[in-house]
Amino acid sequence: MTHSHTTRPVDTRPVDTRPVDTRPVDTRPADKVALVVGAQGVIGRTLVGHLAGLGDWEVIGVSRRGGPPAPRVRHVAVDLLDLDATRAALGGLRTVTHVFYAAYQDRPTWAELVAPNLAMLTHVVETLDAASPALRHVSLMQGYKVYGAHLGPFKTPARESDAGHMPPEFNVDQQDYLAARGWNAAWSWSAIRPSVVCGFATGNPMNLTMVLAVYASMSKELGLPLRFPGAPGAYDALLEVTDAGLLAKATVWAATTEACADQAFNINNGDLFRWSEMWPAIGRYFGLEVAPPLPMKLESVMADKEELWTTMTACHGLAGHTFQEVSSWRFGDAVFSWDYDMFADGSKARRFGFHEYVETETMFHALFDDLRRRRVIP
Missing domain, CATH: 3.40.50.720 (NAD(P)-binding Rossmann-like Domain)
Structure with missing residues (x-):
């Protein structure tokens, strides 16, 4: 089938670091x-x-x-x-x-x-x-x-x-x-x-980054080690994120x-991991010991934690997001229930010309850093 549109390559030029141009903005319609x-x-x-x-x-x-x-x-x-x-x-x-x-x-x-x-x-x-x-x-x-x-x-x-x-x-x-x-x-x-998309947003029902960050922050606030809460087999399953x-x-x-x-x-990011290897890395980021996994439903155990979040917000001078805005516990339970391999072949995109990738542990650290800069977590 033939399409009548014309495409242009994505602009990959380096970011311009020169001083901001204060001349009037070009208001002509974008291409x-x-x-x-x-x-x-x-x-x-x-x-x-x-x-x-x-x-x-x-x-x-x-x-x-x-x-x-x-x-x-x-x-x-x-x-x-x-x-x-x-x-x-x-x-x-x-x-x-x-x-x-x-x-x-x-x-x-x-x-x-x-x-x-x-x-x-x-x-x-x-x-x-x-x-x-x-x-x-x-x-x-x-x-x-x-x-x-x-x-x-x-x-x-x-x-x-x-x-x-x-x-x-x-x-x-x-x-x-x-x-x-x-x-x-x-x-x-x-x-x-x-795969599971990791990035910044609040008030989103599907946000693994927020699940990990808030769960770890609350564990630290309560003086608890970081325990993987998912299904027993999920700790060793092979998966990826995006x-x-x-x-x-x-x-x-x-x-x-x-x-x-x-x-x-x-x-996808281009690498695979198991929670059994990633979980200790997350614990180290938050300064937490990692204890053996303990299956539990986050949606249930976090149901009474709004008061704790309110206290943390005040004590640590956080940005003031409500507990509901940082809660994606049901989604976390779904991800942590996957006791089977969860990954796909990303080679088709590479064959068509897209070759970028992201190292997943580095990605998690960068996203947690971003949440701290935004004062979402301590």
Whole structure:
């Protein structure tokens, strides 16, 4: 299939460290206009920052709560489950060239996830396809659920060409929709499949970095050693994660590289680890001894810790995030329950030209440093 759009390589020039130019800002329309859907999550927030930093993108962030404007960035608040509201908020965006879709609505069961998550994507794509004749590409953020990773032990390393599994699975339905809707359209699509994404965000239900940092900080506050709380077999299973900054680079690369049109890519840090090796490294960072693992549900044992968090916030002069804003305990329980290998083959992206990687222990240390700089944790 032939697409009518033209792509440009990602700008890899070094960051300009010269003094800030105080001349009037060029207000002419950017050649590339990104609509980042889910702009306040771990993935979306980092993607917005990366695009804005490249210098040749105008960025529009979409989320339910909106956000503060920044150079080359503005935000739109809208409930994407409401089609009329979506049309009203996004229907006037006639210059959008790329949609980066990273929105997610949680539901109690796998089956219940399908309808809202498919509806939100549909509402965005239908609205932008009608509104913007400049649209060139739609990027869909997925995950290893495509391979059945959430159901139990699956074939590893998972590859983009692996056979599908019994539905329901909203990631698959979303990709099927894009493939059908984009057939003979002027825009292409890509599907990006990270592992657990690690980066900064508050008030996010899926934030492993925050789980680790707050759990370790509370353990230290209580004078306790750091214990792995997951399933017994999970301590020794082989897994990987994906740095949010690396993911942002890969996502933009796939969206702006002609050869990547209508393709799916696994994106991961490039190394594997076991909690049995990573856990002591996390303990050392926080100055904690590591005691033997003890299976426990964080969602249960942390249910009464709001008072402790309030005390820590006051004693250590923290930024004042509520306990709810730093709590992703249910997600932590899910990650720590994986007593089977959880990794995918990232070589397809390398074959297509993306060669960046991140060392995972270094990534965790950098993210914990960032949380301390932001005064989120002591």
